[in-house]
Amino acid sequence: MIQVDLPMPEACDVCPFNYDFCWCNAFGNHDEWEKYSDDWNDHVCDRKTRPDYCPLKEVKKDDPD
Numbered sequence: 001m002i003q004v005d006l007p008m009p010e011a012c013d014v015c016p017f018n019y020d021f022c023w024c025n026a027f028g029n030h031d032e033w034e035k036y037s038d039d040w041n042d043h044v045c046d047r048k049t050r051p052d053y054c055p056l057k058e059v060k061k062d063d064p065d
Contacts, residue, residue, distance in 0.1 A: 008058045012044045012051070021045075026055045 009015035017026035024040060027033040036053045043051075050056070 008056065009050065011047050011049055012040070012054075013047070015050075015056075017056070018044070024055075028055070 006016065012018050012024065015024075015026070017024055019025070021044065023033055023037060027036075032055075036051070039053075040051065
C-alpha cells in the first residue's frame with residue numbers, strides 16, 4: 001500500500017490520477033481497468049462522486065501526532 005498525503009478526490013474529474021481523461025491511472029494494471037473502462041468513459045465527466053469501483057480508499061491515520 002502507498003500512502004499519499006492528499007485530500008481524497010470527490011469525483012474523477014478532479015482526481016490527480018485522471019490527468020488525461022483517457023483512463024484511470026489509479027488502477028494497477030490494464031486488465032483490472034478493462035472491467036470498468038466502458039462505464040468510466042461514459043460517465044466520468046458527468047459524475048459528481050467517485051464510482052464504487054474506484055481503487056482509492058481513504059484510511060484514517062492511527063498514530064497520534
